[in-house]
Amino acid sequence: NSDCVLVAGGFGHRGVEGKIEAIKFARENNIPYLGICLGMQLALIEYLRNVVGIKEATSVEFDTNAKEPAIYLIEQFLDTAGVEQVRTTKSAMGGTMRLGSYPFESKPGSNLETAYGAGISSERHRHRYEANPEYKQRLEDAGMIITGESNGLIEVVEIPEHKWFTGVQFHPEFTSSLETPNPIIHEFMKAGKANR
Template sequence: MGPVGEQKTKPTQHTVKELRGLGIIPDILVCRSENPLHDDTRSKLAAFCHVSEEAVVSAHDVSNIYRVPLMFDEQGVSSVLAERFGFKFGGRASPARRVDGDGRPGRQRRGGNPHRDGREVHRPVGLVPQVIKAFQHSSYAVNRKLVIDWIESAELDDESAVSDAEAHANAWEMLRAADGILVPGGFGKRGIEGKIKAAGYARENKVPYLGVCLGLQVATIEFCRNVLGMEGANSTEFDEDTPHPAVVFMPEISKTHMGGTMRLGTKPTPFSQWTTVR
């Protein structure tokens, strides 16, 4: 695009010329732009770059990445590629097959606002990106636009109310505005009391809550403390002397090496005869 919004073809022409000088002859041009290519722009590129107009594809900005394949299909890219490679092409996808991929991400209704409560606020790592993707895919399925706010869990605990009252107030304001709360996995004691507070808020106010790994542990601790009346209930990871161990280390798990030690799969777990679970 030019400085006044005019679509310029010279940069693309120059690039194709350089490619041809290296012996690389393009069969199709995929042109990135802010807006769809104009007809005259497409014709000019086809003429000066020696490709058919059908092979000049507009890759303009769209509302989300999942519309890109559909945008290409609407421009006949599949037919151009099939012809170039000598494939038999059965035509474009039927409207019935295109509905799920097309509409939901592009025309979502009111937003859902789940809050992730955790330590890695500015630099999510490990499992967190996978969880976010799962939320995004789920939001598409129910035709909602996902909005995620990140909360530092340490700012929810009582100590934060004294050390940084403003941050504490802001964190709770964000939590109360949430349509759902996610507490993902993690290790270490920092921010645990804030996570427990978040789990308690979700339970008391009937806010949808998803606890993954550590997130489910803190929900268990919160329930033991505030529903079952087990004062001081905790995980032995955080308090070895807790009077009510709601979460305990398995005998085979290292207490010093975190990560890669969790029990996975269909391993039998026997319960003693006196256990109320039986």
């Protein structure tokens, strides 16, 4: 019995399949779920594999020759100053990360909007890989909705038919404390408490 499940951020392939099984368990048993960074990416992979039916969905972080790269290395993006950044698999890791605070807009009626309110909010990032927008329509057609975007990048995913299932690309723990938890963490804990 679990009140809720959280899969945190991280790097590398160690333990990934076990985390995907935990995500599947939370999804199938209607247990509140929060995926942070890698936890969001693995939620996408789990959903693509087990709901959409794309069994080879994975991340290029785990398989550089992935046939179904649901998570990929974004090679060009605008940094917080609006300057175009370029990165490749050969770039030094520290110089290839999306770092800092980026804005996103909340979709009406979403867990994200409940947490942050309507309009534009921003959160801090520290990651190298992104959700591949090529899979957006297939995810949404199958019931996983993109509820937050930033300059065309997928920031937040949710399953509206689930009790509370949210994955965020950003790191809400960076702006959280015991006295003042980050809004999305606060909503997740409320969902977990309600699930007792």
